[in-house]
Amino acid sequence: MQLTVLDPLNADQAFPPLNKALKHPNGLLAVGGCLSNNRLINAYRHGVFPWYNPDEPILWWSPDPRLVLFPDQLVVSRSLHKLLKKKLFTITYDQAFSRVIEACAKPRKEESGTWISHEINQAYNSLHWQGVAHSAEVWLDGELVGGLYGLALGRVFFGESMFYTKPDASKVAFVTLVEHLKSWNYQLIDCQVHTSHLARFGAQEIDRAHFAKLLDEYCDSPASQAAWQFE
Numbered sequence: 329m330q331l332t333v334l335d336p337l338n339a340d341q342a343f344p345p346l347n348k349a350l351k352h353p354n355g356l357l358a359v360g361g362c363l364s365n366n367r368l369i370n371a372y373r374h375g376v377f378p379w380y381n382p383d384e385p386i387l388w389w390s391p392d393p394r395l396v397l398f399p400d401q402l403v404v405s406r407s408l409h410k411l412l413k414k415k416l417f418t419i420t421y422d423q424a425f426s427r428v429i430e431a432c433a434k435p436r437k438e439e440s441g442t443w444i445s446h447e448i449n450q451a452y453n454s455l456h457w458q459g460v461a462h463s464a465e466v467w468l469d470g471e472l473v474g475g476l477y478g479l480a481l482g483r484v485f486f487g488e489s490m491f492y493t494k495p496d497a498s499k500v501a502f503v504t505l506v507e508h509l510k511s512w513n514y515q516l517i518d519c520q521v522h523t524s525h526l527a528r529f530g531a532q533e534i535d536r537a538h539f540a541k542l543l544d545e546y547c548d549s550p551a552s553q554a555a556w557q558f559e
Contacts, residue, residue: 334361334388343376346390346536355391355536362386363451365458372479372486373547375540377520382445392536395519395526399510403530404503411496412503417474418467419504421558425456425463428475432489444489452488455479462556464505466497473497476505478518480556482547485509486518502529512555515546 332344339362349357357376361367363386371377371388380387404412429452433444455461460481466474474497476490485505492498506529509517518539519531534542 331356332358334358334367334386336360336362339364339366340370343371343374343388346375346392346540349390349392349536355389356387357390358388359385361388363447365451365454365460368451368455368479369460369481372518373481373543375536375543377486377488378448379443381443382447390536391521393522393533394536394539395522395531395533396539396542397506397517397519397526397529397531399506399514399517401530401532402503402506402510403528405528408496408499408503412500416468417497417500419501420465420467421505421508422456422462422556424465424472424475425461425477426453427472428463428465428477428491429453429489431472431475431491431493432477434491452477459556464501466492466494466501468494468497474501476501480514480551482549483513483515483551484518484543484546485514485516487520512552514551514555516542 335341343358349355376388376390378386379389429449433442433449435442452461461477461479463477464475465472473494474492476487476498478485478487490498490501519526522533
C-alpha cells in the first residue's frame with residue numbers, strides 16, 4: 329500500500345481514512361506535510377499524531393489498537409497514594425511548558441537520541457501559546473523534577489511525553505493531572521500505544537474505530553469553564 333504524501337503548503341489537507349494505515353509498522357498513515365498549528369490540531373482531532381526521527385521526513389501515525397485512559401477509571405497504587413498524601417511536591421500547570429518539553433527531549437539512559445527535535449519543540453510551544461498544548465510541572469524545593477505535556481481538544485487530553493529527575497515525580501504529575509481532568513469533565517485521555525507503566529494506572533487498549541468515534545463525541549464538546557484556569 330502506498331502512503332499518502334501530505335503537501336507541506338496545505339495545512340488543511342485531509343488525512344486519509346484511518347483504516348488505510350499500515351499494519352506493519354502498526355499505524356503508519358502518511359508522510360510529509362508540516363507541523364503548523366492547523367496541521368497538528370487536525371491530526372489529533374482525527375486520531376493521528378507525528379512521530380519520527382530528526383533525520384526522517386515527518387511520519388504520521390494512527391495505531392490500532394489505541395491505548396486510552398478513562399479518567400474515572402484511574403488506578404492509584406497504595407504506595408503512590410501515601411506519597412501524594414505527604415504533599416512533598418508542588419504541582420503547577422502551564423508555568424514552565426518550554427522547560428518541560430526540553431526535559432522530555434533529553435535522551436533516556438537507555439537511548440542515544442530523541443524524537444523531540446528542535447522542530448517538534450517549536451511546534452508544540454506554538455500550540456501552547458495558542459492555548460492548545462499544556463503542561464503539568466512537579467517541583468521539589470523550587471527545582472523542576474518532573475512533568476508532562478500534551479494537547480487538550482474539547483474533553484480529550486492527548487498525552488505526549490513525561491519526564492522525571494526524582495523518583496515518582498512523573499507519576500505524581502500524571503495522577504494529579506488526571507484528577508484535575510476528571511473535575512473539568514474530561515472524558516478521555518489518549519496514551520497512544522501500550523506501555524506497562526500506563527496500564528498500571530488503568531489505561532486500556534481499544535480498537536481504532538472506537539477511538540475515532542470517541543473523538544467525534546468528545547473533541548467538539550467543551551470542558552468545564554474552569555479548565556486550565558489557575559490563580
